[in-house]
Amino acid sequence: MNGKVALVTGGSRGIGAATALRLAAGGADVAITYVQGKEAADEVVRGIEAAGRRGLALRADAGDAIEAADAVERAAAELGRLDVLVNNAGVGLLGPLESLSPADVDRVLGINVRGVFLASQAAAARMERGGRIITIGTCMTQRVPGPGGTLYAMSKSALIGLTKALARDLGGRGITANIVHPGPVDTDLNPADGPYAGAQSALTALGRFGVPDEVASMVAYLAGDEAAYITGAEFSVDGGHAA
Numbered sequence: 001m002n003g004k005v006a007l008v009t010g011g012s013r014g015i016g017a018a019t020a021l022r023l024a025a026g027g028a029d030v031a032i033t034y035v036q037g038k039e040a041a042d043e044v045v046r047g048i049e050a051a052g053r054r055g056l057a058l059r060a061d062a063g064d065a066i067e068a069a070d071a072v073e074r075a076a077a078e079l080g081r082l083d084v085l086v087n088n089a090g091v092g093l094l095g096p097l098e099s100l101s102p103a104d105v106d107r108v109l110g111i112n113v114r115g116v117f118l119a120s121q122a123a124a125a126r127m128e129r130g131g132r133i134i135t136i137g138t139c140m141t142q143r144v145p146g147p148g149g150t151l152y153a154m155s156k157s158a159l160i161g162l163t164k165a166l167a168r169d170l171g172g173r174g175i176t177a178n179i180v181h182p183g184p185v186d187t188d189l190n191p192a193d194g195p196y197a198g199a200q201s202a203l204t205a206l207g208r209f210g211v212p213d214e215v216a217s218m219v220a221y222l223a224g225d226e227a228a229y230i231t232g233a234e235f236s237v238d239g240g241h242a243a
Helices: 014-025 038-050 065-079 102-126 150-173 197-202 212-223
Strands: 005-008 029-034 055-059 084-087 132-136 176-182 234-237
Touching: 005 014, 005 065, 014 029, 014 038, 014 084, 014 212, 029 038, 029 065, 038 055, 055 065, 065 102, 084 102, 084 212, 102 132, 102 150, 132 150, 132 212, 150 176, 176 212, 212 234
Parallel strands: 005 029, 005 084, 029 055, 084 132, 132 176, 176 234
Antiparallel strands: none
8 A cells, every 4th residue: 555545534433544554554654534523533643654654634524525526536636546436425324114214215315326336436537547536335235134124235345336336447557446235343433232132143154243443453454455356346344243
C-alpha cells in the first residue's frame, strides 16, 4: 500500500475506523468520512498520522446525493490521487415489515445503495489501473435468521449486484470491485455484551462475535497488490453465520 491513497466512508468508528488504521499501517494515506462524532474522526486521523501517513477527516453524509460523490472528489484533491475506495458507511434499520414507512425505505436505500453507487462512480472516474473498490455488505445477504430484516437485507443485497457489475465495467481498466460480508461484530452499535449478543453468537459456527480488525484484515488484503486477480467476488467474514 506504500504511496497509495484510500478513502473509507464512515471511518470514524467500528469496522471503518479499524479499516482506516489497517490501511495506514500498510503504508496508505487515508481519508475518512463521518456524519457525527468529529472527535472520534479526529482520533482516527491521529492514529493514521501516528503510522507515519497522511490522514484526513471529511464530514459527508452518504445519504446526500451531492455529498456522497463530493467526498470522493475532496479526498482525491487534498491527498493528490485515489487508489482505494472502501464503501463502509451504512445504516441498519430493523423492524417489523408493517412498521417500515416510505421515509424509512428512502433513507436506507439512499445511504446503503445510492450513496455507494455515487461514491463508486466518482471513484472510478478518478482511479488509475490497479484501483480497488471494496464494499461492506452483511451476513444477512447470505442468511436472514429471523424476521425484521427485510429492508436492511434488501439494501445490502443490492450491493452484490452492484459489485459484480462494477467488476465488469472496470475490469478492462485493471480496477477491481469486491464485497465483504461481516457477521456479528463487536462495535458500539452492536456490542458483544449487548442484550441480543447471545442469540447472535449462537447463530455463528464459532459461537462468538468478530472484532473489527478481523474484517479490516480482509479489506486490507483486497486493497493490496496480492489481490489483483480477484474481482466481482463475495467474501464472508462471519464466523460461519452462513454455514
